[in-house]
Amino acid sequence: MSGLLALLDDVAAIAKIAAASVDDVVGQAAKAGSKVAGVVIDDAAVTPKYVTGFEPKRELPIIWKITRGSLFNKMIVLLPALLLLNAFAPWIITPLLMLGGAYLCFEGAEKVFHWLFPHGDKHVEKDMSVGDPLHLEETRVKGAIKTDFILSAEIMTIILSNIEAPNFWFEAATLAFAGVAVTILVYGTVALIVKMDDIGVWLAANGMTGITRSVGTGLVKGMPVLLKLLTVIGTAAMLWVGGSIIIHGLDVLGFPWLYDTIHDIAVAVAGGAGEAAGTIEWSVTALLDGIFGIVLGMLLIPVVTRVIGPLSEKVTGQKAADH
Numbered sequence: 001m002s003g004l005l006a007l008l009d010d011v012a013a014i015a016k017i018a019a020a021s022v023d024d025v026v027g028q029a030a031k032a033g034s035k036v037a038g039v040v041i042d043d044a045a046v047t048p049k050y051v052t053g054f055e056p057k058r059e060l061p062i063i064w065k066i067t068r069g070s071l072f073n074k075m076i077v078l079l080p081a082l083l084l085l086n087a088f089a090p091w092i093i094t095p096l097l098m099l100g101g102a103y104l105c106f107e108g109a110e111k112v113f114h115w116l117f118p119h120g121d122k123h124v125e126k127d128m129s130v131g132d133p134l135h136l137e138e139t140r141v142k143g144a145i146k147t148d149f150i151l152s153a154e155i156m157t158i159i160l161s162n163i164e165a166p167n168f169w170f171e172a173a174t175l176a177f178a179g180v181a182v183t184i185l186v187y188g189t190v191a192l193i194v195k196m197d198d199i200g201v202w203l204a205a206n207g208m209t210g211i212t213r214s215v216g217t218g219l220v221k222g223m224p225v226l227l228k229l230l231t232v233i234g235t236a237a238m239l240w241v242g243g244s245i246i247i248h249g250l251d252v253l254g255f256p257w258l259y260d261t262i263h264d265i266a267v268a269v270a271g272g273a274g275e276a277a278g279t280i281e282w283s284v285t286a287l288l289d290g291i292f293g294i295v296l297g298m299l300l301i302p303v304v305t306r307v308i309g310p311l312s313e314k315v316t317g318q319k320a321a322d323h
Contacts, residue, residue, distance in 0.1 A: 059194050062137060067187040069145035073152045074179040082160050083172055093161055094249050100154035101245030102296065106304055108238035109297025111231070155182055158245075193230075197223045240286050243293025262288045 085092055159178045163171055196219055203216025251259035262285055270281035 056198055058137065060191060062141060063187055063191050063194065065141045066144045066148065067183060069141070070148045070152060070183050070187065071180065073145065073149045074156055074183060075176065078153055078156045079172070079176060079179065082156055083168070083175070086160060086171070087168065093157065094252050097157050097161060097245050098249035100157055101242040101249065102300060103150060104154065104238045104242030105246070105293040105297035106300040107297070108235045108242060109294050110301055111235045112294060113298065113301060155179070193223070193227070236290060239293035239297065240290040243289035243291070243296065244286075246296065247289060247292060258292070
């Protein structure tokens with residue numbers, strides 16, 4: 001009996017350790033995942049365009065296809081690749097982050113440029129001219145998954161760089177958990193956004209009271225505003241996050257001037273603000289990071305559109321996926 005009790009004690013102890021490890025994984029994942037807010041917001045704001053023009057009954061199936069593609073990108077391709085790089089070539093993580101940061105700056109600046117100087121996109125016009133709905137759906141899904149791969153690579157790299165892992169398996173579990181959680185958050189939000197107008201139409205037509213019908217009408221009218229707001233917030237967040245990644249990366253690589261200058265300016269502006277000093281310092285830093293991000297992004301637009309884009313098309317034989 002004493003042996004059985006001792007065994008049960010050991011099992012209980014192992015269970016406690018396992019539970020604590022799960023808590024640590026979740027905690028680390030949440031901490032690391034909070035760093036990718038800008039990319040997540042942009043992803044959620046961009047994805048609804050891929051279901052535009054389809055029958056309502058096809059919207060959720062399309063989102064599910066994109067979700068599966070996103071999970072494949074993160075779990076099957078990016079997770080093992082990033083873990084191997086981090087284990088055998090950790091020096092490459094910072095340059096990869098900076099490359100992703102430059103992409104975010106380019107994407108954000110391109111959106112701002114389009115707002116300032118509206119223009120058509122021949123790739124989008126060609127996409128909309130596709131007559132076969134099934135072929136159009138396949139084209140849209142492929143385009144969305146390609147775009148997701150780039151954003152997922154940035155998300156997973158940022159998460160990995162913020163994990164404080166005692167061992168390889170803890171690191172892998174945390175990265176996997178955070179990757180799945182971010183995917184569910186993004187595409188769950190997208191599904192809700194896409195169907196919100198349908199919910200509003202149903203409430204407006206079938207609401208039992210005037211209040212519910214008014215709520216339905218408000219949802220229908222409010223969704224375009226919400227999507228525009230998400231786009232603006234997502235673009236600002238991309239420029240801030242992208243600029244911050246580049247500036248921090250330069251500091252890590254031994255070029256601290258820009259990082260130190262922004263820090264000194266933020267501290268000087270926040271000086272004497274009392275309890276609000278921390279908030280003001282963070283806000284000034286984010287603003288200056290964002291300004292750097294949009295300047296860098298604007299400089300990258302001609303490089304990407306006139307050099308990298310055409311070169312990529314020649315190598316792959318395909319048009320670059322429009323974001």
